[in-house]
Amino acid sequence: MFIDTHAHLNSKEYNNDLDDTIKRAVDSGVEFIIVPGTDIESSRRAIELAENYEIIYAAVGFHPHDAHKADPEALNIIEKLSRHPKVVAIGEVGLDYHYNFSPQDVQKYVFKRQIEIAQRLNLPVIIHQREAEKDTLQIVRDKVLENPLWRQDGSNAMNRFPSPRGVFHSFSGDSATAWEVIKLGFYISFPGMVTFKPRKDSINNSHKILEKVSIEHILLETDSPYLTPEPFRGKRNEPAYLKYIAEKIAEVQDLSVEDIGRTSNLGAYKLFGIGKYPEPTYVYKIRNSLYLNITIRCNADCWFCDRKGEALVKGYNLKIKEEPTPEEIIKAIEDPKKYDEIVFCGYGEPTIRLDVIKQVGNWIKQNGGKVRLNTDGHGSLINHRNIVPELVGIVDSVSISLNSIDPEQYGKMMHLDPEKYFNAMIEFAKESVKYIGDVTMTIVDLTGADEIKAKKFVENEIGAKFKNRPYF
Numbered sequence: 001m002f003i004d005t006h007a008h009l010n011s012k013e014y015n016n017d018l019d020d021t022i023k024r025a026v027d028s029g030v031e032f033i034i035v036p037g038t039d040i041e042s043s044r045r046a047i048e049l050a051e052n053y054e055i056i057y058a059a060v061g062f063h064p065h066d067a068h069k070a071d072p073e074a075l076n077i078i079e080k081l082s083r084h085p086k087v088v089a090i091g092e093v094g095l096d097y098h099y100n101f102s103p104q105d106v107q108k109y110v111f112k113r114q115i116e117i118a119q120r121l122n123l124p125v126i127i128h129q130r131e132a133e134k135d136t137l138q139i140v141r142d143k144v145l146e147n148p149l150w151r152q153d154g155s156n157a158m159n160r161f162p163s164p165r166g167v168f169h170s171f172s173g174d175s176a177t178a179w180e181v182i183k184l185g186f187y188i189s190f191p192g193m194v195t196f197k198p199r200k201d202s203i204n205n206s207h208k209i210l211e212k213v214s215i216e217h218i219l220l221e222t223d224s225p226y227l228t229p230e231p232f233r234g235k236r237n238e239p240a241y242l243k244y245i246a247e248k249i250a251e252v253q254d255l256s257v258e259d260i261g262r263t264s265n266l267g268a269y270k271l272f273g274i275g276k277y278p279e280p281t282y283v284y285k286i287r288n289s290l291y292l293n294i295t296i297r298c299n300a301d302c303w304f305c306d307r308k309g310e311a312l313v314k315g316y317n318l319k320i321k322e323e324p325t326p327e328e329i330i331k332a333i334e335d336p337k338k339y340d341e342i343v344f345c346g347y348g349e350p351t352i353r354l355d356v357i358k359q360v361g362n363w364i365k366q367n368g369g370k371v372r373l374n375t376d377g378h379g380s381l382i383n384h385r386n387i388v389p390e391l392v393g394i395v396d397s398v399s400i401s402l403n404s405i406d407p408e409q410y411g412k413m414m415h416l417d418p419e420k421y422f423n424a425m426i427e428f429a430k431e432s433v434k435y436i437g438d439v440t441m442t443i444v445d446l447t448g449a450d451e452i453k454a455k456k457f458v459e460n461e462i463g464a465k466f467k468n469r470p471y472f
Ligand code: SF4
Pocket: 298, 299, 300, 301, 302, 304, 305, 306, 307, 346, 347, 348, 349, 376, 401, 414
């Protein structure tokens, strides 16, 4: 199931076959559609559609092209319209210096006033930006600074990122810009261009971003009737084609289409309040691996970890209130052979429940499954003995968070005594290579760790595989 967060079904292109267009969308797995406005008339039409079709929600606002029409009276009307219960955002608003259909100073003025409307109503914004990245970012930054409580409600104080304030639709910046807008509390989305083949000798820009940015910060959109994905490029676009975009993102990110749908739906829920929030879970499937969330307790407190926040991962809610028993976990796994591997992971340190790993791991092995342990490498310290020999025959592979090869930085990242825990982790890694063999050590991109040095160290000194996990 998908959510098309941007489709101009209020445009005249759909006058003759709107019902059919919506039916095709539903048949292809689209659950909800957001129809943005570009001026008063199209905003009113978006609301009308939202009233007529349960699956449609509306956004209202002046597109930068139409900014010249946005006098104070018109902006008042937008504010009034935005109080409609099915209006979930102000949009699409922003700056477009490619066409300059409205003078740039007018565009900027109208963009700012509309962000202020969103802030007054605590609504998110849908941002359109073309060849105006610098000014757009400046305005967004200023507005967030002026009103830091916009969309923040106190319950999100522990979260890794601010509660979402909007989306940069049809994102065209580089990965540094993506990182900046994410930190400001924005999602990014890409319509059909993700499916386009890049010209010779170039890489598809959206693919470059998709290699760095987690799907947790990405929303799905078609931008219908424009930017039609392959294999329909050149024809009129419609929400039913969203699946081609989801398939392409899944391919680039090495995830399943379900992973893309589930994760981006949760993003749409968090931003627009559409759909529902997932129930906490202790088993969860990503690609064809099954992950076991046996605890959310941890001996560390990494600054980049969402454990004390919402504990969300790829559209799953891991904020379990009670830890599952081995029997409950085994029941939930059903048949270990169905999965490529079964991973002790989750938002916590699994070796805190070593007995559970052993009991469940044994059962998985006896029933033909493969077991991986994802750990911070402090298991021997936690259990006051070398636990690695006890895992032989139970665990097939181990992934250890290396985080950094500089003990000082390691300690700072995890809020732990650097020497003691760094050494314990390295010792655990060496023991794992000796007893288990298949060991991967990971660092997180963008935390400032020296990737090249870390790779050398892992391969040469420890004899393990090295992996860089994209962080954002
Ligand atoms: S070790 Fe893992 S679970 Fe624990 S705080 Fe760090 S990232 Fe979170």
